[in-house]
Structure formats: structure tokens, C-alpha cells
Amino acid sequence: MSLSVSRRLAAVTAFAVTAAGLYAAATPAALAAPPAATAAAPTPPDIPVANVKAHLAQLQTIATNNGGNRAHGKAGYKASVDYVKAKLDAAGFTTTLQTFTSSGATGYNLIADWPGGDPDSVLMTGSHLDSVNAGPGINDNGSGSAAILETALAVSRAGLKPTKHLRFGWWGAEELGMVGSKYYVNSLPAAEKSKISGYLNFDMIGSPNPGYFVYDDDPTIEQTFKTYFAGLSIPTEIETEGDGRSDHAPFKNAGIPVGGLFSGADYTKTAAQAQKWGGTSGQAFDRCYHASCDTSANINDTALDRNSDAIAYAVWTLGAATPVPPGPSFENTTDVAVPDSPAPAVTSPITVSGVPGNAPATTKVDVNIVHTYRGDLVIDLLAPDGTAYRLKDSGSDSADNVVTSYTVNASSEVANGVWKLQVRDVAAQDTGYINSWRITF
Ligand code: TRP
Ligand code: ZN
Ligand code: CA
Secondary structure (H helix, E strand, O other): OOOOHHHOOOOOOOOOEOOOOOEOOOOOHHHOOOOHHHOOOOOOOOOOHHHHHHHHHHHHHHHHHOOOOOEOOOHHHHHHHHHHHHHHHHOOOEEEEEEEEEOOEEEEEEEEEEOOOEEEEEEEEEEEOOEOOOOOOHHHHHHHHHHHHHHHHHHHHHOOOOOEEEEEEEEOOHHHOOHHHHHHHHHOOHHHHOOEEEEEEEOOOOOOOOOOEEOOOOHHHHHHHHHHHHHOOOOOEEOOOOOOOOOHHHHHHOOOOEEEEEOOOOOEOOHHHHHHHOOOOOOEOOOOOOOOOOOOOOOOHHHHHHHHHHHHHHHHHHHOOOOOOOOOEEEEOOOEEEOOOOOOOEEEEEEEOOOOOEOOOOEEEEEEEEEOOHHHEEEEEEOOOOOEEEEEOOOOOOOOOEEEEEEEOOOOOEOOEEEEEEEEEOOOOOOEEEEEEEEEO
């Protein structure tokens, strides 16, 4: 077909950033944005579990010296806050002590900001620092508190310059009904709430008979954790021991994307769970949950180590605002002719198996279509249940071929099944074929 005025270069709606951070060759040069935000992210550190355990030993000593607990309103709680705050201050954080009153006693939230990053895009990481009255609260929740402290110190050691602004929070009076975190969220003006791009919660991550549970909430955060554990070949499960039972709940209720990790409380490990994770079936994940025996002996070091590393991975990855690293990928390289209009659509199938749960919000579709005029083509991704996701509309687009990547929010689709790339030619004369395509979860 000859080039008519109507086939002038039109706006390109496809976002063509490839995994390599380059703009796909098919993107007209004049429309390509500068590849500024795609620089390689720094490698997340391996958090030394010995350092996390040293913090737990300090929290245990604080409890021992203060009547056996670190509960809201008790001396052991304030001493815990002082310990964490001193470490953060020495590492260059800007710390803020927020006070509130609950059950007639003063409570404290400790907030620590890492200077720099985009003030309008804040990644927040939090854990409750209080125990119940019954004991020192080393797994619940010295474990989360110590792991995020060591992650914050690792941020300082790395001199990290993340894209996002990083903020950490240690909450008071969680055991009285998430009092501290509710107070913090309620104290934020709407404009400040809207700047928090995500909140990561860690409450009980070193359970002595551990499971590996990921909160089933924001898809990007969830996928980040799943990707980390997939890299260790450790199966995870969705956290079901009580949605909304920790400090992420007030953030979620305020419309902030949330996620987190959990190694189990008083629920019983099943035989199937013991099979894949080790440990003892028929026994609670944490037999000392909310009890006096939740001491520094009540920790599984391996779980604490893995979860601490997963936290650092998430802070580095989500804080750098780089795309979630790709999961499994499937390709079809068989050519499929795209007949000239008028003709029905053609499809190229890919059978996906072995991908647990739903597709991510960042499902990536790489398309390679050879064609003499791509403006003729309407391209859809068809999910296994037939739902169509429009990748590209027809229109004046005076170039050949479609060689580009699309990001699709397919988080409501089960990943396993037959996905199809559907291509329809809606204008006469130019023709071509699907050369190959790929879907990455
Ligand atoms: N501190 C929480 C509580 O006492 C522990 C807990 C139980 C939890 N179930 C959970 C934390 C699920 C996160 C997710 O209720
Ligand atoms: Zn807890
Ligand atoms: Ca045509």
C-alpha cells in the first residue's frame, strides 16, 4: 500500500522498554524517551543473620532486665525503642519518636527516614516492636523488628541512593489492637498518605517450626517476595492465619498497597507443609506464641536468615523502582501467517504450566511480527479463560514489523493454561506473519 496522509506517523501507545533497558528497534526514534530510568539496580545485600541475632539478644536482655517483657507501657518497651533508635541515629537516619496514649499509658512509634529519594514516592517498611505482657516477644515480634533494623543498617552501609524515599517504622501497642500503626496512619494528612507507594510488614518471621507465607495483597509486592523465594527454590504459601491481624491493616485500609512475610503463629503445621518445609507436622509454627517461652531460644535461624534476605531484596528492588525481575517465560516460535484483510483473526498458542497462582500485574508479552505495514494490525493477548487484553490497535503507523514488549496487568488471570496471541489484519494490501512471541510471568 502506498503511504497516504492518513498513514503518517501516529502516536505510539506501546511502551517498548525491553528487559535490557533499551527501546525496541521498532520504536520510531523520534518518539523514544530517554532511557534514563532503566540503569541497572544495585545488587541487594545478603543480610548477616548473626547481626539480626545480635539485635535479638539485646532485646532479650532488655526484657530480662525489665520484668521479663517488652510490652506497651512497660519499661522494656521504651528500652527497646531506645536501642533501635540509637542504632539508626548512628547510621545516619533521621528518626522521629511519635507518642500516643493507650490504656492510660504512653506509647511510642519510632519512624526512621533515609535521606534522599523521591519525597513523593515513599517505600515504607514496618514491624511492631512491642511484646505481650506474658514474655519477651522475641519471635513476636523481635524477629521482624531486628530484621528491618538490620536492613536499614545495610541501606546505610551500602550508601544506597534509591529512586524512592525509604522510611522504616517500629510500632507500639500492636498487641493491643495495632494501636500505634493506626495512630500513625491517622496522623498523616491525605497528601502524605498518597505519597506512600507501598508498605511492607514483618510480624513473626523466625518461627521455630517455620512456614514461608507471603501476604496475598498488592500483586507487585507479593510477586517480589515470590520471586525471591523461587530463586531459593523454596515454595511459599499465601498467608491465611488471619488477614488484617497486623500493622499492614491500617495502611491497607487507607488505600496503600501492602505486602509482607510471616512464618506462622499458633496454627498447626500440616504433613504436607512439613514435607516441603521440614519441621514437625502436627505442631504449631510457634508453640510459644504470646507465651513466656518466646525467648531468644524460640527462633529458627534459617527462617530468620531467609526472611531477612527477602526483606533486603524487596527494599532494594521496590525502592529502586525497577521492574520486578521476570519469572518463568514461555515462547512459541512457530510462524503463523496473518492473511490480508478481510480475513478472520489468527492466533498463536502458548501452553503455560507449573506457574502457581495468578499471573503478575507485570506480565510481559514480547511480540515479534513481520509485516509490511504494522498499522493494519490489531493485537490482543487472550488469557486461558478467553479474556482479551488489547496490546495494540490499528491505525496510521507507517512502519513495518511489530517488535516490542508490552506489560499487561493480568493479575486476575490464572497463569496456567493456554494463552494466545491474536492478530487481525484490518486493512487491505500489506501482509505478514507472527514470527514468534513470548510471555513472561
Ligand atoms: N501479632 C499477630 C497477632 O498476635 C501475629 C499474627 C497472627 C499475624 N496471625 C498473623 C501476623 C497473620 C501477620 C499475619 O495477631
Ligand atoms: Zn506480632
Ligand atoms: Ca493488510
